[in-house]
Amino acid sequence: ETGVTQTPRHLVMGMTNKKSLKCEQHLGHNAMYWYKQSAKKPLELMFVYNFKEQTENNSVPSRFSPECPNSSHLFLHLHTLQPEDSALYLCASSELPGRSADTQYFGPGTRLTVL
Amino acid sequence: DAKTTQPTSMDCAEGRAANLPCNHSTISGNEYVYWYRQIHSQGPQYIIHGLKNNETNEMASLIITEDRKSSTLILPHATLRDTAVYYCIGRFQGAQKLVFGQGTRLTINP
Numbered sequence: 234e235t236g237v238t239q240t241p242r243h244l245v246m247g248m249t250n251k252k253s254l255k256c257e258q259h260l261g262h263n264a265m266y267w268y269k270q271s272a273k274k275p276l277e278l279m280f281v282y283n284f285k286e287q288t289e290n291n292s293v294p295s296r297f298s299p300e301c302p303n304s305s306h307l308f309l310h311l312h313t314l315q316p317e318d319s320a321l322y323l324c325a326s327s328e329l330p331g332r333s334a335d336t337q338y339f340g341p342g343t344r345l346t347v348l
Numbered sequence: 349d350a351k352t353t354q355p356t357s358m359d360c361a362e363g364r365a366a367n368l369p370c371n372h373s374t375i376s377g378n379e380y381v382y383w384y385r386q387i388h389s390q391g392p393q394y395i396i397h398g399l400k401n402n403e404t405n406e407m408a409s410l411i412i413t414e415d416r417k418s419s420t421l422i423l424p425h426a427t428l429r430d431t432a433v434y435y436c437i438g439r440f441q442g443a444q445k446l447v448f449g450q451g452t453r454l455t456i457n458p
Contacts (some may be wrong), residue, residue, distance in 0.1 A: 237391075239391075256393065259427075266444075274451055276448040277449075278446065278447075283444075289445070323391050323392070325391075327444070335442075335444070336397065337394070337446060338394060339393070341390055342390065342391045
């Protein structure tokens with residue numbers, strides 16, 4: 234238990250559906266992250282939020298839309314996804330962005346399958 | 349971030365020390381060495397990190413060579429639950445991006 238929770242843990246959706254992934258951190262951290270892990274590929278950073286402001290978008294397609302209403306919550310809104318978007322989506326948080334050794338703590342992930 | 353090189357896979361007997369090597373010959377003076385592990389289909393778990401000195405916590409020890417070109421993660425008494433993929437990551441001071449490679453798949457055998 235890392236203090237970072239993600240819901241749902243599993244999601245199956247069609248290409249025309251709209252769904253959202255939710256992440257919540259109970260650590261009092263100020264930075265939150267979305268990562269994607271496709272089958273047999275390394276984790277890839279998608280988005281970074283510092284103090285609710287997006288500071289990094291790693292060339293992610295617009296069908297993925299993040300939202301960070303406060304420092305404890307992070308959402309990833311999904312629409313018109315493709316089957317190749319099927320992956321494990323991981324949320325992480327860290328205490329103070331830019332600090333010398335700012336460790337990221339990960340949630341358990343949402344396993345997404347796009348049919 | 350420094351490119352890191354790890355063996356693809358390793359085996360270790362339960363109860364023995366597991367020593368996982370990592371080469372990072374291009375590491376800069378202000379780059380930390382981080383270790384995470386990922387048990388199948390779960391989120392990565394932070395293990396330990398260091399800059400120059402050796403580090404130890406309740407999970408593991410990190411030994412960094414004096415020239416900082418390589419390091420070794422030591423799990424002192426491996427258990428079956430330590431079976432996972434272990435990632436060695438070089439990370440600049442203040443950088444937020446974690447760049448994961450392929451890691452080492454460690455299998456602990458009974």
